[in-house]
Amino acid sequence: MTKLRPRFWEKIPLKKMTREEWEALCDGCGKCCLNKLEDEDTGEVVFTRVACRLLDDDTCRCAHYETRKMIVPECIVLTPETLHKTAYFMPASCAYRRMQEGKGLADWHPLVSGDPESVHKAGISMRGQTVSEFGLPVEEWEDYLIDEEL
DSSP: OOOOOOTTTHHOOGGOHHHHHHTTTTOOOOGGEEEEEEOTTTTEEEEEEEEEEEETTTTEEETGGGHHHHSSSOOOOOOTTTTTGGGGGTTOOOOHHHHHOOOOTTTSHHHSSTTTTTTHTTSOOTTTTOSTTTTTGGGGGGGOOSSSOO
């Protein structure tokens, strides 16, 4: 693992970041692993508390990150090249989306705070708030909508 350049997120364009820098932008909130519902007519995306089967609810991280696309083919894999097409599907608090929109990282982001728990302490993460998609019919996902804008 290479060392991250100091405050790289303020200086380096997304497309010029190393893989380690790109991965370090993830704040570990787990919101990208929530199942979403999209209105076919309006394109509006709403989040549910129904988590992907690979999300570890305690760590808010993918339990099989490196092989997730093989296990969950519909998983959206963010890259600097695909971000412009997929950022709308990410929560407003997402570091990748914020960077794409020119907003920079939030104060609670672990890269800014220096504390990997800051995303959880700030109440941004989904730690302890999800339900498993196993055994839950898609028709019932609307019962688990998240009202606030993520």
